[in-house]
Amino acid sequence: MTRPNRVWRLAKRPIGEIAPGDLVLSEEAAPTPGAGQILVRNLYLSLDPTNRIWMSDRDQYMPPVEIGQVMRGGTIGVVEQSNNPAYTPGEIVQPFLSGWQDYTVADGAQKLPVTKDLPPLAFMSALGMTGATAYFGLLDIGKPQPGETVVVSAAAGAVGMIVGQIAKIKGCRVVGIAGSDEKCRWVVKDLGFDACINYRSENVEAALKRECPKGIDVNFENVGGDILDAVLANLNLNARIALCGLISTYNAKEPVPGPYRFDALLMRRALIKGFIIIDYFPRMGEFMAEMGPWVASGRIKWKVDVVDGLENAVTALDKLFTGGNTGKLVVRIAPEP
Amino acid sequence: MTRPNRVWRLAKRPIGEIAPGDLVLSEEAAPTPGAGQILVRNLYLSLDPTNRIWMSDRDQYMPPVEIGQVMRGGTIGVVEQSNNPAYTPGEIVQPFLSGWQDYTVADGAQKLPVTKDLPPLAFMSALGMTGATAYFGLLDIGKPQPGETVVVSAAAGAVGMIVGQIAKIKGCRVVGIAGSDEKCRWVVKDLGFDACINYRSENVEAALKRECPKGIDVNFENVGGDILDAVLANLNLNARIALCGLISTYNAKEPVPGPYRFDALLMRRALIKGFIIIDYFPRMGEFMAEMGPWVASGRIKWKVDVVDGLENAVTALDKLFTGGNTGKLVVRIAPEP
Numbered sequence: 001m002t003r004p005n006r007v008w009r010l011a012k013r014p015i016g017e018i019a020p021g022d023l024v025l026s027e028e029a030a031p032t033p034g035a036g037q038i039l040v041r042n043l044y045l046s047l048d049p050t051n052r053i054w055m056s057d058r059d060q061y062m063p064p065v066e067i068g069q070v071m072r073g074g075t076i077g078v079v080e081q082s083n084n085p086a087y088t089p090g091e092i093v094q095p096f097l098s099g100w101q102d103y104t105v106a107d108g109a110q111k112l113p114v115t116k117d118l119p120p121l122a123f124m125s126a127l128g129m130t131g132a133t134a135y136f137g138l139l140d141i142g143k144p145q146p147g148e149t150v151v152v153s154a155a156a157g158a159v160g161m162i163v164g165q166i167a168k169i170k171g172c173r174v175v176g177i178a179g180s181d182e183k184c185r186w187v188v189k190d191l192g193f194d195a196c197i198n199y200r201s202e203n204v205e206a207a208l209k210r211e212c213p214k215g216i217d218v219n220f221e222n223v224g225g226d227i228l229d230a231v232l233a234n235l236n237l238n239a240r241i242a243l244c245g246l247i248s249t250y251n252a253k254e255p256v257p258g259p260y261r262f263d264a265l266l267m268r269r270a271l272i273k274g275f276i277i278i279d280y281f282p283r284m285g286e287f288m289a290e291m292g293p294w295v296a297s298g299r300i301k302w303k304v305d306v307v308d309g310l311e312n313a314v315t316a317l318d319k320l321f322t323g324g325n326t327g328k329l330v331v332r333i334a335p336e337p
Numbered sequence: 338m339t340r341p342n343r344v345w346r347l348a349k350r351p352i353g354e355i356a357p358g359d360l361v362l363s364e365e366a367a368p369t370p371g372a373g374q375i376l377v378r379n380l381y382l383s384l385d386p387t388n389r390i391w392m393s394d395r396d397q398y399m400p401p402v403e404i405g406q407v408m409r410g411g412t413i414g415v416v417e418q419s420n421n422p423a424y425t426p427g428e429i430v431q432p433f434l435s436g437w438q439d440y441t442v443a444d445g446a447q448k449l450p451v452t453k454d455l456p457p458l459a460f461m462s463a464l465g466m467t468g469a470t471a472y473f474g475l476l477d478i479g480k481p482q483p484g485e486t487v488v489v490s491a492a493a494g495a496v497g498m499i500v501g502q503i504a505k506i507k508g509c510r511v512v513g514i515a516g517s518d519e520k521c522r523w524v525v526k527d528l529g530f531d532a533c534i535n536y537r538s539e540n541v542e543a544a545l546k547r548e549c550p551k552g553i554d555v556n557f558e559n560v561g562g563d564i565l566d567a568v569l570a571n572l573n574l575n576a577r578i579a580l581c582g583l584i585s586t587y588n589a590k591e592p593v594p595g596p597y598r599f600d601a602l603l604m605r606r607a608l609i610k611g612f613i614i615i616d617y618f619p620r621m622g623e624f625m626a627e628m629g630p631w632v633a634s635g636r637i638k639w640k641v642d643v644v645d646g647l648e649n650a651v652t653a654l655d656k657l658f659t660g661g662n663t664g665k666l667v668v669r670i671a672p673e674p
Contacts, residue, residue, distance in 0.1 A: 061604050224599075243603050258595020262561075266580050266611035267398050274603035 003030035006310050008071045008100035014055055016253045017321070022055070023071060023100075023314050030103040039081040040095050040104045044124050045310065045331040046074035047317050048158070049222075052250045061276050070099035071313075074129060076112065076120050077104065078337055084108070090337070092120050094128075100313055102333060117296040120336060125328040126162055126295045126302035129277050132287045133244060134162035136280040138220055139170075141242035141273045146171030148217035149236075151208065153227050155196055156183035157320075158328035159244060163220045164193045165300045172218070175211045177204060177227060179323035186326060191301055204230035215239075224248045225256070232261035241272040251321060303327030340367035343647050345408045345437035351392055353590045354658070359392070360408060360437075360651050367440040376418040377432050377441045381461050382647065382668040383411035384654050385495070386559075389587045398613045407436035408650075411466060413449065413457050414441065415674055421445070427674070429457055431465075437650055439670060454633040457673060462665040463499055463632045463639035466614050469624045470581060471499035473617040475557055476507075478579035478610045483508030485554035486573075488545065490564050492533055493520035494657075495665035496581060500557045501530045502637045509555070512548045514541060514564060516660035523663060528638055541567035552576075561585045562593070569598035578609040588658055640664030 004027050011024045033039045054065045054072050065072050075098040079091045086108075087093070093109035112123045125131060137159075144150050150167040154160045155176025164174045164187060176187045176196035184196035197207040208216065208230055215236035221228055224246035231241075249256045265272060280287070294300040305325040307316040310333045319325040341364050348361045370376040391402045391409050402409050412435040416428045423445075424430070430446035449460045462468060474496075481487050487504040491497040492513025501511045501524060513524045513533035521533035534544040545553065545567055552573035558565055561583035568578075586593045602609060617624075631637040642662040644653040647670045656662040 059601065059604050061606065246600055246603055249600060255597045256600075257597050258599030260592045260594050262595030262599070263583055263586060263593075264396065265609060266583055266613075267396050269398065269611045269613055269616060271608065271610040272602060273608040274606045276606055279606060 003103060004028075005030035005101055005103045007102075008310070008313060010055060010065045010067055010069055010071055012067060013057060014052075017251050018052070018055070018314060018318065025311060031105040033081055033083050033105050036084050037105055037107055038079050038084050038087045038093075038109065040075070040077035040093060040098075040106060040109060041080040042075040042077040042098065042102055042104060042333045043092075043120065043336055044076045044306075045100060045313060045333055046124055046128065046130075047307075047313065047320065047329040047331060048074070048130070049245055049247045049250060049320050051317060052321070061278075070101055072097070073100050074098060074124075075104060075333070076124055079109075087111075094123060100310065102310065113292075115296070118292070121304050121306075121330065122295055122302065124330050125158065125304055126300055127288065127291060128328075130158035130328055131162050131291060131295075131302070132280060132284060133277045134159045134220075135166060135287050135291060136277065136283065137242035137244050137275055138163050138166055138218070140280070141271075141275060142167075142218040142220060142240050144170045144172045144218045147173075149173045149175065149212045149214055150218040150220065151175045151177065151212065151216050151231055152220045152222075153177045153231070154222035154245075154247065155187050155193065156326050157222060160220070160222060161187060161191060161303065161327060162300065165191055167218070168192050169294070169299070173212070173214075175208065177223075183323075183326055186303075199227060205233050208234045218242070220244060222247060224259070229259045229261050232259055232264040235264050235268045235270050237268050237270075239268055239270040241270065243272050243274040247321065305329045306332050308332050340440060341365075342367035342438055342440045344439075345647070345650060347392060347402045347404055347406055347408055349404060350394060351389075354588050355389070355392070355651060355655065362648060368442040370418055370420050370442050373421050374442055374444055375416050375421050375424045375430075375446065377412070377414035377430060377435075377443060377446060378417040379412040379414040379435065379439055379441060379670045380429075380457065380673055381413045382437060382650060382670055383461055383465065383467075384644075384650065384657065384666040384668060385411070385467070386582055386584045386587060386657050388654060389658070398615075407438055409434070410437045411435060411461075412441060412670070413461055416446075424448075431460060437647065439647065450629075452633070455629070458641050458643075458667065459632055459639065461667050462495065462641055463637055464625065464628060465665075467495035467665055468499050468628060468632075468639070469617060469621060470614045471496045471557075472503060472624050472628060473614065473620065474579035474581050474612055475500050475503055475555070477617070478608075478612060479504075479555040479557060479577050481507045481509045481555045484510075486510045486512065486549045486551055487555040487557065488512045488514065488549065488553050488568055489557045489559075490514045490568070491559035491582075491584065492524050492530065493663050494559065497557070497559060498524060498528060498640065498664060499637065502528055504555070505529050506631070506636070510549070510551075512545065514560075520663055523640075536564060542570050545571045555579070557581060559584060561596070566596045566598050569596055569601040572601050572605045572607050574605050574607075576605055576607040578607065580609050580611040584658065642666045643669050645669050
């Protein structure tokens with residue numbers, strides 16, 4: 001039996017924004033699992049800013065996707081066929097390394113403890129890589145203390161929405177920065193942020209001064225550029241910046257300078273630390289033990305922006321760079337069984 | 338008895354480089370110590386890049402010097418008169434806060450354990466604020482491990498020369514960056530650095546790649562600008578940057594952007610932390626206990642560039658910004674008794 005497998009391959013490296021033809025969708029035969037391997041039928045594909053980084057050959061934290069290779073991406077799927085006694089067909093799993101395609105062959109995959117309160121999509125969001133990114137970046141680098149002020153950029157995004165809620169649990173004043181009044185309303189009304197600044201309609205530096213009357217102690221940074229400069233201008237002594245992303249620069253064609261207020265790091269004796277969730281994989285148990293109950297009980301809320309159809313993955317990815325999504329951006333490859 | 342006191346006061350805030358008339362030297366009557374106070378006759382004045390920061394009203398880590406005030410600066414002096422039973426005339430002391438003048442009145446001062454092996458100038462250098470800056474910045478933020486590579490900018494300066502020697506004691510490969518072949522020769526031949534790059538005659542990024550074949554694990558940063566960019570381009574995963582100074586920007590008239598390779602902090606999961614020695618004052622005992630014997634035994638060497646005459650303080654300060662000094666820059670106000 002030959003299964004058709006739709007596959008997105010990187011045809012050429014994008015220059016600036018992704019252009020038609022940079023990635024190409026083709027129909028191929030699904031791979032066959034070898035001894036000890038499993039075949040996973042993918043249900044959901046995670047779309048993340050880092051996908052854009054992997055398409056380029058710039059300096060980065062993992063090897064880039066090579067020309068001709070399947071586009072790398074996180075998926076959740078169902079075990080379709082198993083040559084490994086540890087896996088049973090029908091189980092919902094997350095392959096360790098997957099791609100933009102219908103089927104993934106893998107040596108192993110993370111089994112997901114799906115329940116009524118924790119549907120598969122929770123593991124693409126609050127309990128997935130983006131949730132863990134929020135959790136470890138905020139707690140391990142930001143080290144928020146009760147009464148401190150935490151500022152989160154891309155506040156209505158996959159990571160930001162979780163960062164703010166954890167910071168609230170930790171007793172902080174939480175100020176988000178997002179790209180629309182609707183996003184701002186959502187993080188304040190539904191997620192419990194104390195305030196949110198629409199960077200498209202307000203001067204962010206002035207608004208931060210207003211919303212952070214005691215200054216900024218912790219910044220969870222997803223954006224960089226002007227947004228980071230506005231944060232640096234309001235930094236408290238001994239502030240901590242968890243540097244998670246610099247999405248404002250990922251489509252740049254020319255070298256982008258660092259923030260103009262870089263010297264604030266010196267003057268405010270601040271710390272900034274870049275991090276990548278893969279460094280925290282050994283501690284994922286810790287994350288699941290604390291976040292699982294928060295999510296299952298509804299104390300931490302999450303939202304997914306689901307785009308239907310693997311064929312729409314490339315156009316959907318663009319939403320991350322234009323602010324088109326609210327919550328975690330996901331492609332539904334196939335309906336849940 | 339009225340003692341004449343020469344005093345440098347800030348007349349106006351420099352714009353860019355210090356211009357004639359920004360600081361004014363006048364002869365006044367020395368202040369009289371009140372009850373419990375001491376009068377210190379200053380012998381040496383410490384000149385530091387931070388002096389330039391204090392002259393401006395930019396965001397900084399201490400209040401700026403106000404117009405009309407005595408220029409702030411560290412001194413070492415001799416107790417001339419004491420209304421405090423804890424101090425005896427003739428003792429060599431370091432006032433907690435002093436200025437560019439012949440006499441300082443103070444409530445108290447650090448007594449300096451001067452010996453034959455530890456002359457007063459040692460306490461302006463390896464055992465003074467610049468030595469402590471090197472010690473805590475390198476060890477507390479840089480956390481160098483044996484076998485790691487440490488890069489020090491302004492390597493032949495007051496702080497850099499000490500940083501490199503401590504890093505050698507810690508078993509690291511040490512690469513300096515300095516502004517002349519003579520400075521480079523000195524830190525390699527006399528101080529034991531493994532290599533030194535003359536930034537005026539070499540491409541620093543390429544030279545760092547050559548001299549740091551295993552990449553850079555720790556950077557002690559005094560300069561910023563292009564030098565920092567060259568370091569960022571050669572950073573290892575999980576590198577640490579102790580951000581001590583950004584002297585390349587202190588005379589700037591326009592906002593200076595941060596490093597173009599700012600994103601290396603994210604991609605290499607690096608840490609950067611600004612610091613100021615005053616935060617480490619509670620731990621100065623620790624510093625003296627370890628550095629004292631290193632300095633007394635000659636294991637850590639130090640050099641001072643002594644400029645004679647308080648009247649030359651302003652022109653001497655300029656050496657820091659043009660690379661004119663090697664080692665710690667000091668003004669001799671009066672001969673040692």
